[in-house]
Amino acid sequence: MTTSQNELLPGTRRALSHRIAVAQTEGRAPSLVAAVVRGGRTVWQGARTSVEGHGPDEDTQYRIGSITKTFTAVLVLRLRDEGVLNLTDPLEKHLPGTGVGEVTIADLLAHTGGLAAESPAPWWERSPGTLRPELADVLGEEPLRHPVGRRFHYSNPGYTLLGALVEEVRGADWEEVLRREVLEPLALSRTGAHPEAPYADGWAVHPWADVMLPEPAEDLGRMAPAGQLWSTTGDLARFAAFLAKGDDRVLSADSLREMRTPAAPSQAADVASGYAYGLGLELRRCGDRLLVGHSGSLPGFLASLIIDVEEDVAAVVLANCTSGPLPVTVGADLVRIVADAEPRIPEPWRPLRQIDPSVLELAGQWYWGTYGFGLRLTADGLLSLEPLSGIGRRSRFRANGDGTWTGLEGYYAGEVLRAVRRPDGSVDHLDLGSFVFTRQPYDTEASVPGGVDPEGWRGIG
Incomplete structure (x- = not known):
């Protein structure tokens, strides 16, 4: 030193x-x-x-x-x-x-x-x-x-x-x-x-x-x-x-x-x-x-x-x-x-050198029921899951090399995140310790346990 x-x-x-x-x-x-x-x-x-x-x-x-x-x-x-x-x-x-x-x-x-x-x-x-x-x-x-x-x-x-x-x-x-x-x-x-x-x-x-x-x-x-x-x-x-x-x-x-x-x-x-x-x-x-x-x-x-x-x-x-x-x-x-x-000056932002398209496909907005989350792929090669607003469960995930990811902290520490795909290869939902995350709140196109009411969302009246 x-x-x-x-x-x-x-x-x-x-x-x-x-x-x-x-x-x-x-x-x-x-x-x-x-x-x-x-x-x-x-x-x-x-x-x-x-x-x-x-x-x-x-x-x-x-x-x-x-x-x-x-x-x-x-x-x-x-x-x-x-x-x-x-x-x-x-x-x-x-x-x-x-x-x-x-x-x-x-x-x-x-x-x-x-x-x-x-x-x-x-x-x-x-x-x-x-x-x-x-x-x-x-x-x-x-x-x-x-x-x-x-x-x-x-x-x-x-x-x-x-x-x-x-x-x-x-x-x-x-x-x-x-x-x-x-x-x-x-x-x-x-x-x-x-x-x-x-x-x-x-x-x-x-x-x-x-x-x-x-x-x-x-x-x-x-x-x-x-x-x-x-x-x-x-x-x-x-x-x-x-x-x-x-x-x-x-x-x-x-x-x-x-x-x-x-x-x-x-x-x-x-x-x-x-x-x-x-x-x-x-x-x-x-x-x-x-x-x-x-x-x-x-x-x-x-x-x-x-x-x-x-x-x-x-x-x-x-x-x-x-x-x-x-x-x-x-x-x-x-x-x-x-x-x-003398607050710490952060490291300059740098993009990833390489990206797997199947991983990039997972980035973006997801919903656990009606709770909104953002899944971000960061320059250190981790996935970061954070609530879109307010206080909620958040964690970073490290790749396991087999298409799954393991949580590093918080509620999801040690839990496994994986993408569940349809027969055509498209992503149906994310499975995180058995919790289902979908692209839309209770997505009717995804496999949501308990099913989704076929009449969809409605108002009062």
Whole structure:
């Protein structure tokens, strides 16, 4: 990724610098570093520090806590894409003997497995991982807090199980698999399970006095897949670009879109706050923006990675304090500053290079009963179905190569669209998950289930 400080306007850069300065000062953080990504490249970096020593920059490592979970989720999705496992598989099928084998892999990714939020005492973030050498030590005697699959309940032990799953299937240590399959292909050379200089020390800042206390940096052992990693704003900027666009060497854009889709039932408090969880990614509604990414914290460190996919803007914020500034809020503000001050200029319109006449024939106006829809063939080779007016079901569809199309989002996600033709080859209607779409409302010439009254449309009288 090429780094440039000259792609944003001076006023935008000053607003970004002002925002992190306020965050570092008011949050009383020993140091705070941030980066903004646009179009897959870092377009701004900022740093503030009040502690003597190495001046933080894009190469300084901070602990990133639960952002580690997103890396672990990527490894699991890779296994699914290779056909090694299905997300609906029970854990027992691939990792027997855990005692919670009925939990599915998807449940673990989405925190719907009902597992406890934390491992049994002592406090795992501030005690050596050697105290929990086995999965049984992580799960404890009563690992479940809720019925499996019924509700969202954030679980650190759940991601420990996913890390163990990766190790079992790959036959190698989680850290080794992560390095080989994600870190090296994406050139994340400053991300790893252990700090390498230059790195920031973790501090606790007294809530009622301007004094600090060093925090221990424990090796989390078995809990590593839930929060062990250290990284930099430079590496996380590259990772953010990958999460937005995909990289077929690691994970496809379609699989990343799946990760960014809500997968856990929201509780009332989550709905009110605009929070949802996908597969290893958090989703937040901030005004009219949908932000995806993950937050992280461990004693001595706070972290956030935020992406506005629609605006193609991402922000990374790292601080070395146990509490203080809110990196998620700061990151969301950095994204907003750029998106508001310098709205994304859309790509130029380009026509399709080739078109199948039988597909072009499907474009235009269709009716589901009396509801009007438009079916458009777009330059990316997808079909887009949208209501002609008002709010209604909409989705894009990807060709399957056999004359059918599969929905990518919304109500029709995963549903199959196909053209039903008459003996002479003309299109009778579209079948979408058994729903019939006709060229005219209840077209008398089409095969409409239940038939159409032969007297046709009429008025009152």
